[in-house]
Amino acid sequence: MKYWLLKSEPDSFSYEDLMSAPEKRTVWDGVRNYQARNIMRDDMAQDDLAFFYHSSCKEPAIAGVCRIIRTGIADPSAFDPASAYYDAKSDKANPRWVTVEVEAVYALNPVITLKQMRKDSALAGMVLLNRSRLSVQPVTEQQWQHIMSLTSPVPPIDE
DNA sequence: GCCAACGTTGGC
C-alpha cells in the first residue's frame, strides 16, 4: 500500500465537495502535468490512500483522506471541447491524460496546515515542501504516520 | 496582486 497527496483548490473543488459528491467519489480530472500523470498512471494502485490538500487558498492545508478506487481512467475532460482541460491532441484510442477515481474516506480534525508542516522537522523531506508545484505527489509511510499522529479522522456523518 | 519557481513551447 502506498501513500499520496493530491492538491485541489477548494474554491473549485474542496474536500467537502468530495464528501457531498455522489457516493463520495470523483474522477480526478484536469491534471495536465506529465510527472503528475505518470504517478497516477504508473504508480498508483487501487486502495492506496491519499491526503487531500487544499492549495491556493487562505490556509493551505491537508483537509482529509481519500482512497484510490479505480486506476487507468482516460481523463474525460480531455475529450470535451467545452472543458477548460480540453486537449485536441489527446487521442481516444491512445489517451494522453490518464487519471484515477477517488473516494472520500474521512476528514481530518484538525486540518494540518502547510505552515505547521514547514515547522515540523519530521516532515522536512516532504515533496510538498520541496517541489511545491507538483499536484500529485508521493508521501512516505513515515510522513503519513507522522501527520496522522497529529490529527484525528472525523467519522462520516451517515454510513 | 506579486513574483519566484519551474514546466512547456518553438525557433534555430
Place this chain on the structure above:
DNA sequence: GCCAACGTTGGC
C-alpha cells in the same frame, strides 16, 4: 538538442 520566451502554479 539547446535555450529564450512564455505560461502556470501557488504561497505570501
